[in-house]
Amino acid sequence: MWTWFYRLASPPYVYRTAGALTPWFLSAAAAAIGYGAVAGLVFAPPDYQQGDAFRIIYVHAPSAWLSMFAYTTLAVAGAIGLIWRIKMGYAVAAVSAPIGASFTLSALVTGSLWGRPMWGTYWAWDPRLTSELILLFLYVGVMSLRSAFEDPGRGDRAAALLAIVGVVNIPIIHYSVVWWNSLHQGATVAKIGIPAMPGSMLWPLLAMLLGFMCFYGAVLCMRLRGEVLNRERQAAWVREAMKS
Amino acid sequence: MGGYARFVWPCFALVSGVLAWNLWAAARYQAEARKRAVRALAMMGEDR
Numbered sequence: 587m588w589t590w591f592y593r594l595a596s597p598p599y600v601y602r603t604a605g606a607l608t609p610w611f612l613s614a615a616a617a618a619i620g621y622g623a624v625a626g627l628v629f630a631p632p633d634y635q636q637g638d639a640f641r642i643i644y645v646h647a648p649s650a651w652l653s654m655f656a657y658t659t660l661a662v663a664g665a666i667g668l669i670w671r672i673k674m675g676y677a678v679a680a681v682s683a684p685i686g687a688s689f690t691l692s693a694l695v696t697g698s699l700w701g702r703p704m705w706g707t708y709w710a711w712d713p714r715l716t717s718e719l720i721l722l723f724l725y726v727g728v729m730s731l732r733s734a735f736e737d738p739g740r741g742d743r744a745a746a747l748l749a750i751v752g753v754v755n756i757p758i759i760h761y762s763v764v765w766w767n768s769l770h771q772g773a774t775v776a777k778i779g780i781p782a783m784p785g786s787m788l789w790p791l792l793a794m795l796l797g798f799m800c801f802y803g804a805v806l807c808m809r810l811r812g813e814v815l816n817r818e819r820q821a822a823w824v825r826e827a828m829k830s
Numbered sequence: 831m832g833g834y835a836r837f838v839w840p841c842f843a844l845v846s847g848v849l850a851w852n853l854w855a856a857a858r859y860q861a862e863a864r865k866r867a868v869r870a871l872a873m874m875g876e877d878r
Contacts, residue, residue, distance in 0.1 A: 627842070632832060637833070637834060638832040639838065641838050642838055645842055685852055685856075695841075696844060700837065700841070702837060703837055801852070804856075805852045808856035809859050811863070812860040816863045816867075819867050819870045820870065828864070828867055828871060
């Protein structure tokens, strides 16, 4: 039953699998993002309160979701590295960090640009905004800590520990709009059974979310192949892989 | 864009830039790792 899990510990298997998955993820991402962007910008009707400014949701929400998903991946992969001593766990954690950090920054900036016309300000020390900013600092901290050690193994372990401690911030970001008074609007898609959006607005958003997840999968696989090569440069299987 | 174009378009432009940067950086990272691996293998061959 656990064979698939232990196979993930094999660098050549990870290298090959990541290479095979990349074009599928990229194609799915291109199709979903293409549809989502056109449908969101052109076909979705303006919001009755926010007008056309609501269209920012089609890039803001997927960026914010991805920022949390990439961090959760980072923390889980780091934990796998620490608990099972699977080096590929550390490799996944290492490559997930810069991708997640870029989407966190994107979520913060697009949120800020959306906040200006809606709230009258680019920034407020609101629980959702502040916890998302802390997420950016966590990403920077994890990346800095990893590169601060001369011994890569120690850097991996230290970064994994920080990532695991920092994962407590993820539910805080998600539930901040429920737990505290917030300028930020509540859940839009995750409200099961209570449609907060009509289908003409919701489908493009779901497509963008799917597209961003596939895009993350694609760039994670591409970076992972590089990371595996960096870590396994001297291995015999690399010689064979470089010949092909 | 109902008067919101100066907020909506920069958001889409920024995210397009982030997507493009991620793709470029990942491709570059992979290519450089491959180059380093080939160089390391060549050096190992010379040592023998």
